[in-house]
Amino acid sequence: MSMPFDVAEAALRLAGASGLPFHVQMAGGEPTLEPGTIEAIAKTVRRSGWPATMAIQTNGTLLSEKLIAICRQYGVDINVSIDGPPSIQEKLRGNAKAAFCGLDLLSRLKMTTRVTAVLSSGNVGCLGELVLCLAAFPNIRGIALDPLVKKGKAAEDGCSEPEPAAITANVRDMLGALDMVNRMRAIPIRLREYDAVRRALRNDYVKGVYCHACLGESLAVHPDGTVYPCGQTVGDRTKTAGNLDNIDWALLRDMYAGVELRDNCGECGLNGRCPGDCPSRLQYNAGASTDAMCAVYRTIADRVSGMEIS
Numbered sequence: 001m002s003m004p005f006d007v008a009e010a011a012l013r014l015a016g017a018s019g020l021p022f023h024v025q026m027a028g029g030e031p032t033l034e035p036g037t038i039e040a041i042a043k044t045v046r047r048s049g050w051p052a053t054m055a056i057q058t059n060g061t062l063l064s065e066k067l068i069a070i071c072r073q074y075g076v077d078i079n080v081s082i083d084g085p086p087s088i089q090e091k092l093r094g095n096a097k098a099a100f101c102g103l104d105l106l107s108r109l110k111m112t113t114r115v116t117a118v119l120s121s122g123n124v125g126c127l128g129e130l131v132l133c134l135a136a137f138p139n140i141r142g143i144a145l146d147p148l149v150k151k152g153k154a155a156e157d158g159c160s161e162p163e164p165a166a167i168t169a170n171v172r173d174m175l176g177a178l179d180m181v182n183r184m185r186a187i188p189i190r191l192r193e194y195d196a197v198r199r200a201l202r203n204d205y206v207k208g209v210y211c212h213a214c215l216g217e218s219l220a221v222h223p224d225g226t227v228y229p230c231g232q233t234v235g236d237r238t239k240t241a242g243n244l245d246n247i248d249w250a251l252l253r254d255m256y257a258g259v260e261l262r263d264n265c266g267e268c269g270l271n272g273r274c275p276g277d278c279p280s281r282l283q284y285n286a287g288a289s290t291d292a293m294c295a296v297y298r299t300i301a302d303r304v305s306g307m308e309i310s
Contacts, residue, residue, distance in 0.1 A: 001222075003222075007225050008044075011244060012044055015050070021051040023054070023055070024052055027231055035070070042054060042070065042074035046074050055077035055079055056077070057081065059080070059093065059102075060099040061102060062102075063102040065109065068105065072109075078111060079114045080102065081118070082103070082116075085126060086133075092118075092120075092122050112141050114142040117145055118148055119167075120160065124162035124170050125170055128174050131143070132177055145192070149278075164295040167295035168299045171295075174191070191300075194304075197301050200270055201269075210275065210279065213280070214256050216229070216252040218252075220234050221244065227241050227243060227244060227252075255279075256283075259279040259283060260276065261274055277291065
């Protein structure tokens with residue numbers, strides 16, 4: 001379902017009415033199926049003078065020179081979902097050739113981008129290889145790891161989170177590959193989770209919340225105008241918080257109250273400093289034998305614990 005522009009405009013005006021900075025994330029589905037809507041949203045934000053940042057999350061298969069030019073003109077970041085090198089991307093998402101052609105186009109047009117990889121049992125074994133593959137694109141500035149959410153297609157396909165031992169071994173490989181690659185790059189590739197752990201280990205670190213949804217300060221809008229606490233929950237009728245004409249703000253505020261990443265925290269060097277995890281993912285994956293993000297953070301913390309953090 002495509003979002004009518006009047007729905008998008010109503011959501012933008014709601015966000016802009018506060019006068020505070022906000023972020024517009026265009027996702028789906030696949031947002032690049034609707035380049036006209038992307039342009040209309042971007043024009044509205046910039047012409048209104050709102051203090052907003054914007055981004056699209058795309059599989060990269062439909063990127064074009066025209067769309068990239070629009071994003072550059074209006075300051076819209078382009079983030080691409082890549083789960084692994086071409087063979088793994090093909091297996092997990094399909095259409096890998098088009099996705100990597102999209103990365104190549106972004107590179108040739110010197111449009112910076114970041115990559116998000118959904119961490120699952122299907123790609124955990126190739127995290128180091130993913131880094132080496134992405135090193136071919138000088139415009140890539142960062143990688144983020146989002147553990148699999150047991151919801152929708154992922155749940156239906158029987159996908160699973162990787163075992164902690166596999167995460168530990170392969171995140172170590174990933175960090176080693178990043179060290180090697182970044183020694184040869186003018187601008188390094190950053191790993192979001194690595195940076196989060198380094199911040200958490202600083203002496204002046206003040207623990208906050210994982211995301212705005214934890215405080216009820218996030219709003220995801222379905223094309224029909226129904227609202228949800230975050231993009232992860234769109235379409236889940238158990239998570240609705242009304243619609244754009246009648247938002248249940250109290251429900252949004254309390255939706256994730258008390259939802260925190262917890263495991264054997266007393267044994268972890270990040271105890272009391274943990275960067276946390278997506279609250280919707282924690283709820284959807286409740287009952288899992290372990291939490292993938294704990295293994296990611298602990299592996300990184302072990303890596304940097306001997307470094308001087310200031």
